[in-house]
Amino acid sequence: MKAVIEELEKRRANARLGGGQKRIDAQHSRGKLTARERIELLMDEESFEEYDMYVEHRCVEFGMGETKTPGDGVVTGWGTINGRVVYVFAKDFTVFGGSLSEAHAKKITKIQDMALKNRAPIIGVFDAGGARIQEGVDALGGYGEVFQRNVMSSGVIPQISIIMGPCAGGDVYSPAMTDFIFMVRNTSYMFVTGPDVVKTVTNETVTAEELGGAKVHTSKSSVADRAYDNDVEALLQMRRLLDFLPSNNQAGVPVLPTRDPANRVDHSLDTLVPDNPNSPYDMRELIAKVADEGDFFEIQDAFAKNIVIGFARMEGHTVGVVANQPMILAGVLDSDASRKAARFVRFCDCFEIPIVTFVDVPGFLPGTAQEYGGLIKHGAKLLFAYTEATVPKVTVITRKAYGGAYDVMSSKHIRGDVNYAWPTAEIAVMGAKGAVEIIYRSELGDADKIAERIKEYERRFANPFVAAERGYIDEVILPRNTRIRVARALNMLRNKTLENPWKKHDNIPL
Numbered sequence: 001m002k003a004v005i006e007e008l009e010k011r012r013a014n015a016r017l018g019g020g021q022k023r024i025d026a027q028h029s030r031g032k033l034t035a036r037e038r039i040e041l042l043m044d045e046e047s048f049e050e051y052d053m054y055v056e057h058r059c060v061e062f063g064m065g066e067t068k069t070p071g072d073g074v075v076t077g078w079g080t081i082n083g084r085v086v087y088v089f090a091k092d093f094t095v096f097g098g099s100l101s102e103a104h105a106k107k108i109t110k111i112q113d114m115a116l117k118n119r120a121p122i123i124g125v126f127d128a129g130g131a132r133i134q135e136g137v138d139a140l141g142g143y144g145e146v147f148q149r150n151v152m153s154s155g156v157i158p159q160i161s162i163i164m165g166p167c168a169g170g171d172v173y174s175p176a177m178t179d180f181i182f183m184v185r186n187t188s189y190m191f192v193t194g195p196d197v198v199k200t201v202t203n204e205t206v207t208a209e210e211l212g213g214a215k216v217h218t219s220k221s222s223v224a225d226r227a228y229d230n231d232v233e234a235l236l237q238m239r240r241l242l243d244f245l246p247s248n249n250q251a252g253v254p255v256l257p258t259r260d261p262a263n264r265v266d267h268s269l270d271t272l273v274p275d276n277p278n279s280p281y282d283m284r285e286l287i288a289k290v291a292d293e294g295d296f297f298e299i300q301d302a303f304a305k306n307i308v309i310g311f312a313r314m315e316g317h318t319v320g321v322v323a324n325q326p327m328i329l330a331g332v333l334d335s336d337a338s339r340k341a342a343r344f345v346r347f348c349d350c351f352e353i354p355i356v357t358f359v360d361v362p363g364f365l366p367g368t369a370q371e372y373g374g375l376i377k378h379g380a381k382l383l384f385a386y387t388e389a390t391v392p393k394v395t396v397i398t399r400k401a402y403g404g405a406y407d408v409m410s411s412k413h414i415r416g417d418v419n420y421a422w423p424t425a426e427i428a429v430m431g432a433k434g435a436v437e438i439i440y441r442s443e444l445g446d447a448d449k450i451a452e453r454i455k456e457y458e459r460r461f462a463n464p465f466v467a468a469e470r471g472y473i474d475e476v477i478l479p480r481n482t483r484i485r486v487a488r489a490l491n492m493l494r495n496k497t498l499e500n501p502w503k504k505h506d507n508i509p510l
């Protein structure tokens with residue numbers, strides 16, 4: 001028996017070495033952790049159980065029959081994060097550059113199947129060179145199997161991708177179909193084809209970082225949701241994110257104990273909105289002052305900053321927060337902001353996470369750049385997402401709610417459940433100046449008359465009461481009481497039941 005156990009330990013130790021000490025050292029010298037080190041940091045201590053560590057590829061082409069490494073370039077299994085079950089696979093760059101073979105794909109799909117069957121989140125850690133070139137169509141087929149499972153799991157269990165090295169070719173599409181992608185600055189990059197192919201096809205000279213680094217994907221393309229400075233920070237933040245997410249679409253949001261009283265009054269909010277309606281203020285301050293312990297996990301913080309999205313908690317329960325940001329472009333809705341928020345609203349609705357919306361929006365951004373870029377379709381994405389959402393929706397209008405953007409931002413008319421306004425709210429078709437210039441065009445030559453008309457329009461519409469008189473606003477609340485009012489509304493909505501008519505799926509304007 002002793003010999004058998006020794007043999008097992010030997011095989012395990014060999015498998016844990018992956019591509020060997022030299023390649024592990026090379027990985028470390030680039031500032032990257034190995035696949036197993038990453039999993040160790042991500043999961044609760046000693047909770048990870050590895051599967052399939054002896055699996056080898058079956059390829060014999062190009063001398064591959066002689067080069068087999070147990071595990072075949074991916075570490076798979078399950079463990080817990082703060083006590084909750086999570087499935088994980090992590091590409092091992094030390095083995096054939098983490099490239100995907102048929103056997104490697106089967107390890108991943110086994111874990112994907114288990115995650116779906118057992119309704120628990122799955123996290124993929126990417127650090128790989130794409131399809132195993134020596135395997136040809138077997139590798140391509142393997143990707144297809146992974147993609148199919150990504151789609152079947154979408155909206156059922158949270159799927160998270162962390163990019164911690166190269167992520168090229170076939171490897172990019174699986175993350176792209178998951179719920180969130182996170183990257184590590186300076187060591188990770190994602191692209192369909194790398195700089196060499198780009199040079200050949202388009203004659204463009206570009207570095208890997210310029211083509212698909214963390215900065216590009218978090219601020220330009222919006223492919224990635226956030227970037228971190230190193231592997232350790234990224235993995236610890238994933239543990240924090242997981243605490244906000246339900247295990248599946250029927251589990252309900254996790255509830256964490258909080259010492260922050262729901263009836264906390266914050267007098268500083270009474271002066272958050274400046275007297276000058278055109279002066280900005282930081283909507284993040286409001287979010288921090290309303291959320292439990294000011295804890296806010298922001299998503300896409302570097303893209304379309306005119307809208308802020310992320311997770312917070314109210315009385316320990318996770319909520320999704322969507323908020324116009326007056327600090328950037330006056331909080332206007334443009335194509336990027338609409339797309340960003342639409343996807344987030346849909347994520348929340350999939351997983352039964354209530355949505356709290358803070359509104360200060362001067363409308364949709366006009367101009368050829370936006371119209372040529374498809375603002376109508378992109379704006380409609382956000383409208384569609386809010387409109388179809390059946391989760392509890394609580395809205396607070398702090399200042400401007402103009403035009404179509406008023407309707408879009410979780411208004412009463414698209415099934416907002418509880419709609420509050422601060423006394424500083426202005427709910428109108430457009431700003432006073434623009435409105436007067438249209439309806440009193442013939443008086444434009446008379447500056448005094450126009451000024452008087454603007455004042456008159458402001459008196460009539462630059463307040464929340466016209467909407468409140470019609471019941472479109474349920475109550476005009478004191479800013480200082482926002483936390484308690486939102487918390488009470490969410491409590492009241494805890495058993496909300498609302499179903500959309502049966503359909504195979506909807507046809508959101510993509």
Ligand code: HXC
Nearest residue numbers: 096097099128129130131132133140143166168169170171
């Ligand atoms: C087999 C691979 C590999 C691959 C890397 N390796 N990529 N082996 N198939 N796709 C191996 C290398 O031979 C090397 O083995 C080890 O991994 C490390 O690679 P290096 O090139 O030395 O590392 P580095 O300089 O860091 O460059 C990493 C890299 C580069 C940028 C990822 O390796 C690269 O460009 N790889 C190819 C990327 C690619 O074009 N993949 C195919 C995409 S097509 P040794 O033994 O020396 O350690 C695709 C289509 C699928 O994926 C479509 C499905 C929808």
